Amino acid sequence: MKKNDFKSINLGKGAMNIYDFGNVKLHAYKTNDFITDEVFLIEKSGKMIVVESPCFFDNIKELADYINTLNVQVEGKLLSYHMAGATFLPNVPVYATKNADEYGHTGGGKALIDNFAGAFGPIFDPSIPAVTHYLKDGPATIAGIQVNIIPTPEGFDIELPEINAVYTHMLGHDCHSIVGGAGHADALIGQLNGFKKAGFDLILTSHYTPEDLKDVETKVKYLEDLKETASKYESAEEFKAAVQKKYPEYAGENYLDMTAGFFFPN
Template identity: 25%
Template sequence: MKSLKSFLFIFIMSTFTTIKAQNIPPGSSWTVTKNNDVKVHTYMSPSPMFANTSHIIELKNELIIVDGQFFAPYALELKKFTDSLGKPVTRLYISHDHPDHYIGFGDAFPNVKVYALAETKASIEQAGQGVLEQRQAQFGSMIATKLNKPSVIQQPGEETIGNSKFIFEKSLNNESAVSLVIKLPELGVYIAQDIVYNKIHLFIEGDTKGWENALHKILKEKTYTTVLSGHGKEGKTELIKENLNYLAYVNETILKSKNKEEYKAAMLKKFPEYGGEQLIDIYLNYYLKPKNWVN
């Protein structure tokens, strides 16, 4: 879904024709959980802007951020939040190469070292500047003036930072082709990012098997009771089940529908409280092409 975000944000911005950096709705932040050594906070853009999350892991002497927003004003708000904690940001992790997770923070955090999996680093090196310039042309001052690209490859494995244990894993073929999962076993926190959505329509490109496998994997890991999502608030086991039910309903509805309209109507009826209806239009127009549908 590399080009999803261009369609997505054209769509959003056309629905907010007068949007300006000064009058966008603010994001929100809260503390998810903590123990004596570490606190985990989340900053999130508002739901109409697809509830993009940045998670802040607060250690004794430093802060680590996971994912950095799409729109520059939200990254600046995130910076205000990290400043309020009074500790330096020493690492910023990018979970995967979709622009809503990395193009926002170049101005807000120009000097922070950025970490990513080798595949994500290579992808952003190759395509990131072009993606940024394209979005600047579309959205002007809502977009950062520059990127801060990954400079450090994060290898899968374990590492102790501050006094806390971090486990880094590579997950394949979920919502994106390659993504970084970060686990904090002492806190029971599983940072899943876009493997898990919360009350936002999941973005469907076709076969969902790999995505379902990634969700089942989380369910099996009993150490982890708090799952942090890439879009929407954190949740517990029920959230994973909700995502699995959603994907099952997607597949069932694809088979039962004859065309896009029937499919979309069924999804909205089944999940009326979900945000991100435009996501359905985008993937139906550009990605999902079931063989059994007639147009």
């Protein structure tokens, strides 16, 4: 399945891109919210799991209304990196690893939610659901759908072998990412090279439409270039200016600001 082999439906604010694998369908919801969230619905034999939740109230209603048109039973929300938005499908079981639970309720994820709540006010849902089912690392089956849970420092990635796809937090081949220094860049490069070795058709991420291995290669080159650029300068300002000059059309300048701070802490 190629990343552009989908049918698109305009929902009003957001859009749904539907990939039909026959026995399994992937519904990729582009929220068009202020933080460019993506939510993924995996449907099989009248059942469904949801990967992440929308966190703005208008998207929560829009996505719930869409799901109601599908005549499916939603049997689980898998929340890895995005814990906010508990009013979305509030009666559906919540799946997460203990690490992701801690990140979302008390760690860095909770800090981000608090920041977003302050920035966006009443249009943002800062409520965090209780985890009802803890996931262990490795293979599992939820709603008849095979998943493979891969632990990460903040949460977990999800391999979906039935559609040869993997879900992770961020890729974005033409936008900046949050990179916490040279060591973190190396870890990301290793992860992305693992995706290449596995030969995934689709890479699903929290903040971008589905991508492919060509996009992975582009991101690896970007990360390698970040490290090289950082080695040539002595300040965050110089580093940021050099990266902007080389990648003038990249989105996510706020992420580049954070990356510069990590490479050149005060």
